[in-house]
Every structure is written in structure tokens, then in C-alpha cells.
Amino acid sequence: MFEIFTYDFMIRALIVGTLVSLCAALLGVILVLKRYSMIGDGLSHVGFGALAIAAAANLAELQVAVPIVLIAAFFLLRLSKKSGLNGDAAIAVISTTALAIGVIVAGVAGLNTDLNSYLFGSILATTNADAVMCVVLAIVVIVVFLVFYNKIFSVTFDESFAAATGARPAVYNMIIAVLTALTIVIGMKIMGTLLISALIIFPALSAMRLCKSFKSVIIVSGILSVFCFIFGLILSYYLDIATGPTVVLFNCAVLIIFYVISRIRMKFL
Amino acid sequence: MSYIKCSDLKMGYEDGVVFENLSFSVNKGEYLCIVGENGSGKSTLMKGLLGLVNPLGGSIEYGEGLEKKGIGYLPQQTDIQSDFPSSVYEVVLSGTLNLRRIPFYSKEQKKIALSNMDRVGILDLKSKCFQDLSGGQQQRVLLARALCATTKLIILDEPITGLDPLASQDLYDLVQKLNKDGITVVMVSHDIKSAVTHASHILHLSGDSYFYGTTHEYMHSPYGAKFLITDCPCDDCQHTHKGGNKLV
Numbered sequence: 447m448f449e450i451f452t453y454d455f456m457i458r459a460l461i462v463g464t465l466v467s468l469c470a471a472l473l474g475v476i477l478v479l480k481r482y483s484m485i486g487d488g489l490s491h492v493g494f495g496a497l498a499i500a501a502a503a504n505l506a507e508l509q510v511a512v513p514i515v516l517i518a519a520f521f522l523l524r525l526s527k528k529s530g531l532n533g534d535a536a537i538a539v540i541s542t543t544a545l546a547i548g549v550i551v552a553g554v555a556g557l558n559t560d561l562n563s564y565l566f567g568s569i570l571a572t573t574n575a576d577a578v579m580c581v582v583l584a585i586v587v588i589v590v591f592l593v594f595y596n597k598i599f600s601v602t603f604d605e606s607f608a609a610a611t612g613a614r615p616a617v618y619n620m621i622i623a624v625l626t627a628l629t630i631v632i633g634m635k636i637m638g639t640l641l642i643s644a645l646i647i648f649p650a651l652s653a654m655r656l657c658k659s660f661k662s663v664i665i666v667s668g669i670l671s672v673f674c675f676i677f678g679l680i681l682s683y684y685l686d687i688a689t690g691p692t693v694v695l696f697n698c699a700v701l702i703i704f705y706v707i708s709r710i711r712m713k714f715l
Numbered sequence: 716m717s718y719i720k721c722s723d724l725k726m727g728y729e730d731g732v733v734f735e736n737l738s739f740s741v742n743k744g745e746y747l748c749i750v751g752e753n754g755s756g757k758s759t760l761m762k763g764l765l766g767l768v769n770p771l772g773g774s775i776e777y778g779e780g781l782e783k784k785g786i787g788y789l790p791q792q793t794d795i796q797s798d799f800p801s802s803v804y805e806v807v808l809s810g811t812l813n814l815r816r817i818p819f820y821s822k823e824q825k826k827i828a829l830s831n832m833d834r835v836g837i838l839d840l841k842s843k844c845f846q847d848l849s850g851g852q853q854q855r856v857l858l859a860r861a862l863c864a865t866t867k868l869i870i871l872d873e874p875i876t877g878l879d880p881l882a883s884q885d886l887y888d889l890v891q892k893l894n895k896d897g898i899t900v901v902m903v904s905h906d907i908k909s910a911v912t913h914a915s916h917i918l919h920l921s922g923d924s925y926f927y928g929t930t931h932e933y934m935h936s937p938y939g940a941k942f943l944i945t946d947c948p949c950d951d952c953q954h955t956h957k958g959g960n961k962l963v
Binding site for chain 2: 479593594595596597599600602603604606607608609610611612613654657658659660661662663
């Protein structure tokens with residue numbers, strides 16, 4: 447079954463996808479707990495707009511998308527903080543606007559054939575240079591996350607206690623936003639902009655069904671995410687179906703299984 | 716010098732002043748209860764003491780080696796999410812994060828966490844999930860976390876909200892014990908009756924005026940008398956309380 451990894455594009459997809467899955471799973475736990483799930487979704491739509499503009503203007507995609515999504519991340523975080531403005535609605539406004547811009551730009555520039563791969567991902571779309579960039583960014587995300595792991599836990603668990611004992615929640619919220627933006631941008635090519643947020647939310651939700659400590663949720667979430675990606679990738683290759691959606695459905699199946707197990711455990715234990 | 720000294724403190728938000736001209740101090744070993752009606756500024760004052768909200772005027776000084784970030788803080792339960800997966804040990808350990816700059820736990824920090832869990836009697840809950848505990852147990856966990864952050868002073872925000880009478884009494888006893896062991900206590904509370912039985916000093920905020928003094932003084936002041944229609948246990952009392960029963 448391993449002859450599929452004799453293809454270069456498959457190897458690239460495997461490496462990039464595994465790292466992105468891991469990043470998404472780590473951050474996903476935080477985003478779900480902070481009630482920021484929708485921010486991930488919003489950012490991926492902004493990423494789509496950025497990709498379309500970059501392609502139309504013939505610029506390097508990542509170099510355009512990274513700064514645009516970063517700015518959007520700062521902005522969205524601000525919006526969700528302000529209680530006066532309806533943060534939920536604001537995110538929907540921004541993400542649909544970005545999506546609309548992306549579709550029109552792609553249409554005008556005659557990129558309609560690429561549209562599908564932007565929206566739903568394509569494992570063929572990753573070039574060698576992309577892959578290297580993705581690997582570097584993913585490692586940065588994972589290292590930063592692990593270094594600040596304890597602080598991030600403290601700030602996420604109880605922001606006011608953390609602030610009272612000298613931590614600066616705003617700084618860590620920014621770190622989380624930046625890491626999320628990076629993860630989304632590097633994951634967009636493989637998973638597609640419409641599906642990348644699934645990679646962030648599903649593993650965290652599954653892990654939270656069964657695990658009782660933060661550390662175990664993080665670890666299980668990471669393992670599940672990588673597992674689902676690799677199996678989704680292999681399955682999609684053999685069944686000749688799109689990779690991103692296969693991975694998402696795999697994640698969904700795992701969530702259902704974990705949910706059922708947690709219900710059974712609650713009833714009988 | 717006191718641990719905390721507030722002079723002519725004025726606090727509020729964009730939409731108005733909550734209180735002004737407030738002066739009081741917290742000294743080593745004291746047990747101060749901050750009481751008052753809803754909206755009188757108890758929470759605002761507490762946030763000021765913790766450095767979460769800046770005063771509009773006046774000053775808050777910290778002395779005797781107490782640092783702003785070295786205050787142990789027990790927030791209101793409602794601030795914590797109900798579905799957060801975390802073990803008791805993880806929660807308590809996070810209280811030690813202010814002890815050093817490097818964001819990894821040292822052996823020393825783990826020892827502090829364990830000894831504070833022992834101190835509040837939750838060592839056997841170490842690997843339990845925080846969310847599966849009862850309200851009283853959760854408060855003990857958060858109290859252990861607060862103690863990890865300080866050796867001097869803890870601030871408790873309405874700690875008995877949502878607890879049953881037995882668990883409330885347990886918590887009061889525990890706080891009293893900690894106070895006897897040398898921890899200075901500042902407690903924001905609704906429960907004036909319990910405040911006067913445990914605290915050494917009372918700060919009563921009431922709109923544009925306030926009372927600050929020892930618990931004994933408070934019980935004899937118009938502020939205290941309004942709420943406490945009980946027998947005063949002291950020997951000096953000759954006055955009549957609202958209930959009309961003359962004390963001898």
C-alpha cells in the first residue's frame with residue numbers, strides 16, 4: 447500500500463499535511479475553549495480572498511496571504527473583544543465579503559479552474575518551495591506553542607487570575623491569533639479554504655469528549671488530527687476522491703465515535 | 716508601612732465615577748471584608764487592588780515587600796468556563812507561573828503546588844477533573860492556586876456564591892485558618908453577618924460615603940447597625956439595637 451508515497455507530490459502532501467494537522471489540533475483546543483472557533487473560519491475565508499488576489503496579480507501566494515491573514519486576525523480579535531459590537535455578526539460580514547472578493551477576482555482574472563482547488567484544496571497544488579515554507583512555518587507554530595504552553599493554559603483557563611498575577615492576556619491572545627493565522631494559511635492549499643477550519647475544530651472536540659486534563663486533550667487532539675489526515679490522504683488516493691473532504695469526513699466519524707463512547711461511559715461508569 | 720495603602724482613591728469607568736475619596740489600608744495579618752450594596756464599587760475596588768483597572772485619582776501603594784503581581788486572587792466562579800478540561804494539579808500549578816520568568820515549571824514550583832494542595836486538603840483530588848468537582852471543592856482548588864501565587868496576601872471575590880451552607884462554613888473556616896497561619900485576607904462579600912464574625916476589619920462601601928474600621932467599631936456604627944440586628948457579644952455595649960432588645 448505504500449507505493450503511493452513513491453510520488454513526490456504525495457510525499458510533500460504527507461509532510462505538509464501532517465505538520466498542518468498537528469498545528470491545527472494544538473491551536474484548535476485553545477480556539478474552541480476560547481469560543482474563537484468562528485474566527486478560524488473567518489480567517490480561512492480571508493485567506494481565500496488573499497490567494498485569489500495573489501494569483502491574479504501573479505505574486506507568490508504565501509507572501510501575500512500571510513500578511514493579509516495576520517492583519518485580519520488582529521482585527522477579528524479586536525472585534526470579538528468589544529462587547530458593544532456584535533462580534534459574531536462582524537466575523538460573518540468579514541468572511542463573506544472576503545469570499546465574494548475572492549470569487550470575483552478569480553473570475554475576472556480567468557482563474558476559474560483554480561477556484562475549485564482553492565476552495566476545496568488540492569494535494570497537487572503544493573510546489574517544493576511552498577512545502578519548504580510550510581514546514582518552516584509549521585515548526586515555528588509548534589515551537590512557539592510549546593514554549594508558551596503553560597502560560598497559554600493559564601490565560602485560557604482564567605484570564606482575570608492570569609492578569610492579576612502579572613501575565614498579560616492581550617499578549618497571549620495575540621500570539622494565539624498569529625499562530626492561528628499562520629496555520630490557516632499553510633493549511634489552505636491542501637485542505638482548501640472552506641475545510642481548513644474543520645481541521646481546527648474537530649480534533650479538539652473529539653479529544654474533549656474523553657479526556658479530563660488539558661495536557662491529555664492537547665496530546666490526544668494532536669494524535670487524532672495526524673491520524674485522520676494520513677488515513678484520509680491514503681483513502682482519497684485509492685478511491686480517487688478529493689483529499690480535503692475525505693479528511694474532514696474522517697474527523698467527523700472520529701467525533702461521532704468519541705461522542706458515543708463518552709455517552710456510554712457516562713451511563714455505565 | 717502597610718501591605719496596601721489607598722489614599723483618596725477615585726475609581727470608575729468611562730461612563731462615570733464609581734467612588735471617590737476612599738482611604739484605607741491593609742496591614743499584615745489582618746482580615747478585611749469589603750461589603751456594600753450591589754453597584755457600590757466592591758468589584759471595581761478589588762480590580763483596582765489587583766491592578767486590573769487603573770484608578771482615576773488618588774493612589775494605591777504596596778509595601779512591606781508585597782508586589783502587585785504577588786497577590787493571590789480567587790475570582791468569582793462565573794469567570795471560569797464550565798466545559799474546560801483540566802486536572803486539579805494543572806489548575807493549582809498555574810498559580811506558580813508568576814514566580815519566575817521561564818514558562819516551564821521547576822521542581823520548586825511543583826513542590827509549592829503540592830504543599831498548597833495539602834494545605835487546603837485537596838491532595839487526594841490531584842488528578843481529578845476540575846469540572847467534575849463540587850462547588851466547595853472547586854473553591855478549594857482555586858484557593859490553593861491563589862496561595863501558590865503569594866505568601867502574603869489573598870483577595871477573595873464573593874467566595875461563597877453558589878455554595879450550600881455547609882460548604883460555605885467549610886470555606887470560611889479554611890480562610891480563617893489561613894489567616895491564623897499568617898496570610899493576610901481581603902474578602903469581597905455580600906454576607907455581612909459572616910463578615911463580622913470572621914473579619915478583623917470592615918470596609919463598607921455605600922454610594923457616596925463609606926465606613927472603614929475594625930469589626931467592633933463597625934458593629935457600633937450606623938452602617939453596621941442597619942444590617943446587624945443581632946446581639947453584640949461585647950461587654951461595652953449598652954445601646955439598644957433596632958430589634959429593641961436592650962443588651963446588658
